[in-house]
Amino acid sequence: MGSGRFGWRNYFESTIDEVAVIIWPMLVALHQDVRVDALGATKGHQYFCPNCRAEVTLKQGRIVIHHFAHKPPTNCTWAKGETRAHLMAKVAIRDAFRTNGYQADYEVEVLSGGGDRRADVLITSPAGQRVAIEIQHTPILFDAIERRTKGYMAAHVPVAWIGILSPIMKSDAVTITGGLKIEKYAIRPWEKWAHAFCFKELWYVDPEDQTLWKGVFSDYLIEVQSSSWYNEYGEEQSAGGYSRVSKKWKTLTLSGPLPLGSAKIAIKSRKPWSSKVFSLPGGQFAHFIQSPNGTGV
Numbered sequence: 001m002g003s004g005r006f007g008w009r010n011y012f013e014s015t016i017d018e019v020a021v022i023i024w025p026m027l028v029a030l031h032q033d034v035r036v037d038a039l040g041a042t043k044g045h046q047y048f049c050p051n052c053r054a055e056v057t058l059k060q061g062r063i064v065i066h067h068f069a070h071k072p073p074t075n076c077t078w079a080k081g082e083t084r085a086h087l088m089a090k091v092a093i094r095d096a097f098r099t100n101g102y103q104a105d106y107e108v109e110v111l112s113g114g115g116d117r118r119a120d121v122l123i124t125s126p127a128g129q130r131v132a133i134e135i136q137h138t139p140i141l142f143d144a145i146e147r148r149t150k151g152y153m154a155a156h157v158p159v160a161w162i163g164i165l166s167p168i169m170k171s172d173a174v175t176i177t178g179g180l181k182i183e184k185y186a187i188r189p190w191e192k193w194a195h196a197f198c199f200k201e202l203w204y205v206d207p208e209d210q211t212l213w214k215g216v217f218s219d220y221l222i223e224v225q226s227s228s229w230y231n232e233y234g235e236e237q238s239a240g241g242y243s244r245v246s247k248k249w250k251t252l253t254l255s256g257p258l259p260l261g262s263a264k265i266a267i268k269s270r271k272p273w274s275s276k277v278f279s280l281p282g283g284q285f286a287h288f289i290q291s292p293n294g295t296g297v
């Protein structure tokens with residue numbers, strides 16, 4: 001995708017170093033207590049962060065996507081942890097669902113017993129079913145993703161977790177029939193969790209070209225070299241010559257690409273499950289589906 005309406009390309013290609021220090025932009029702010037989208041906001045108005053209520057600045061440049069920014073210094077959690085790819089993914093997913101007849105908004109607060117959650121994208125189907133889409137990109141741990149998922153379940157809003165297919169992942173991948181394969185992938189805890197939670201699949205969005213990929217992790221085997229030697233009695237001894245399953249590495253097979261515009265969401269139920277390492281809550285969750293004629297919500 002080229003430098004389109006919002007200059008995605010330029011936005012995306014800014015350096016990672018800059019990403020680490022800037023205060024992250026938001027797409028939505030409040031004007032007179034009403035949610036306003038940065039794309040449709042008017043210069044000269046006062047805008048406030050929906051989270052910390054501090055005044056934010058509207059930025060409508062020609063190079064970067066229109067957004068709101070906190071004024072430094074800020075301690076607001078909404079000003080932290082966003083990446084450009086994450087921002088692009090939110091807009092792309094929202095637009096795709098809107099095009100398909102869903103009501104869709106990004107950065108929507110979903111109230112639940114487990115505390116407030118801000119959904120990256122909240123969609124409502126024509127039948128009235130709400131679903132949260134969380135585009136995960138920060139290295140959150142098992143307990144955090146479990147807690148957030150429970151929060152959505154308590155609010156009766158099934159959540160679909162989705163990752164971002166990064167340029168680094170793409171450069172590590174080889175092309176195979178029907179998609180891509182990353183032979184040796186350092187799986188992050190949230191990916192391990194979400195993959196297990198969604199019955200062994202985890203979808204990724206590539207915000208750069210607005211495509212979807214279905215990811216499946218499989219075991220990566222480490223070869224243990226065989227060696228042999230003679231002991232003090234002249235008997236031949238040997239060890240190794242087998243492979244073991246790596247805990248750190250997985251092989252990631254990505255089926256795709258599917259155009260984001262063909263995205264469908266389905267809802268499933270699962271029972272609670274736990275291992276020594278993490279727990280999966282029981283209840284309803286959402287997930288992307290491949291079939292354009294599938295049972296979307």
Ligand SMILES: [Zn+2]
Pocket residue numbers: 049050051052053054070076077078079
């Ligand atoms: Zn704030």
